[in-house]
Amino acid sequence: MKKATIVVSAPYMGNRLFDLGNKSLNRDDCLRAFFLLKEEFKLKGYDLSTQDVNSEIESEVVIYNEMPKDFSNVVKEKSYLLIFESDIIRPDNWDLRKHDQFKKIFTWNDDYVDNVKYFKMNFPNTFHYTNPEKCLREKFAALISGNKTSRHERELYSERLKTIHWFEKNHSYDFDYYGFGWDQYNFGSQVIGKILKKLGAYKFLPKRTTCSYKGLVDSKFETLRRYQFNICYENGYDITGYITEKIFDALFAGCIPIYWGAQNIRAFVPENCFIDRRVFSTNEALYLHLKSLKYESILKYQENILAYLKSEEAKFFSSEYFAKNLSKKILCLKS
Template sequence: MKHASIVVGRHKRNDIFKPGAGPNGGEFHLPYRLLRELFLEAGIELSTADMNIGHEVIFELHINARRRLPKCPAYAYLYEDPIIRPLNSEMAQLRRYRKVFTSNETLIDGKQILCLDYPNDLNLRRVPSFIERDLFCVMIASNKALLHPHPLSLHGNRIEIIRFFETQAPELFALYGKGWDIPAVGPGLTGRLIKRMNEWRACIAPSRPFPSYRGTVYSKSEVLDRAKFSICYENSRGSPGYLTEKIFDCFTSGCIPIYIGSTHRTALVPEDCYIDGDRFNSSAEMLHFLQSIDAVSHARYQAAIQRFLAGSDSARFTNAYFCQSLVNVVMADLRGKGESAPA
């Protein structure tokens, strides 16, 4: 058995392969477990780097680009958009990798930098109908801002819609996620320092800066299965091709997303599967539209989503496609470069 390392933030002791290890959804790290299984079938044991001390490592896989690369072959999957992690767009650094995988259309050259979308569990299942859902509209997000102020950040848009519902229609909205027991977090170092102070104050004297806040969730489906609509804003208006798990989490629960964030050049998801949040001139206009959707109209959205998930166009966004594509490229590259990879 040969050995390889996966570097994901500060994760150690193979914890990313354990069920329920992910944030805001117990199976957030499911792709890494599947990736490990496929490499095992190819004769390579993929582990976090600390587990490979004392082993000869034939390659490293970095989730997001890193400054320091190992002596062995290195590959990178660019999970974060450059707006959040600028290193993920520094070409001089990316060229040091054997292969780079990304959804960022501005970087892809089809040779060294390859297209690979965010992975998702898109297995079809029975979802509740309009009348079975007891929540009108929800948001599942974390109260966090970008490290640096950026005009494409959508954190302010989230705060704006939360405050609208809290003042104009509190009975129609519920907020879930991490960190909403303190005031809205601001960007930059100052924002982080104020966040620390607010967290300290919340421990001493708990308050409710966001009255709509209902707490954290173990799995997003706990809430999305109950909600008719979900405010589904990306962290930012990212690079072309940027489309994260947020909209797909809604799809698999049959919850209709009000989506903002993707700047793709060509449509990646059919327009009848979601509600474009940018079409509205105000929050009030958006709410009026949502209230006009009855059970029949809601069912049409759900039917469109089911068609998309069952069709071939959704395959590129699945865990299986992500893992198999990455394994195929890495194995072919190792063999092509004369590395000692299993046959």
């Protein structure tokens, strides 16, 4: 069998990238797309493994999961780049000089896709379906994300924080939020935070407690099924095609997304399936709108969501499509 490799960060090496039984890494089945990708390569006569199992040098196909730090083993004619993170998280992903080192690049960014050098790749998801319900849910609104900061001009971390503060001050009984880092002090600097984490200093700081913070979640799907609305902001706004798992986490759970992110979201997800946060000038205006929605309106949203998830348009965001499309494109382009 021919060898292919995918270059990943340390936690995913040792083929842990494909291990669906690893509960710490495969949260909400996020590794299924790569498991299926490995299976698709196998059907085509390739053993796809991480770089510590199949080295870059001995592999006929090399896939880089995000921009590599080390280019010493990059051979352009057999190297393919997957870009998942935006420049808010990984500015090096968008260094065009580095793009020249790869034969082809796969990205969600519609501004780049030309089907010559750059090919469309959406964030993959394991689909779930939730039937419309006969009554309103027990809880009102939730937000699930990590506590992060950024100085990027298009970041939305600060808007998440503003939303949390507004709800806690005005309507805490209608709002819960989850995720890592919210019970730790945020010093407004990623550098300081990384230093404190490396030194193990966080354990000596008192925990932050707020009335709406509910800790971590084992399953976003099971958690969101209890809520009517999910506040799901991307890490950044007005980035073309940047549609991550956040809105789909809500859709799968039949939880109405309050979305802020990709400027062209309506080209991929029908506007009758989510509430566009950009329409509202304040959190208060948003809250009043949500409170005004009657059961019939909620039911209609849920029906629209289910219809969309079962449509042909939605399949482009599935793990199955990711694996089949990526393997086909890479191996066809290789030949």
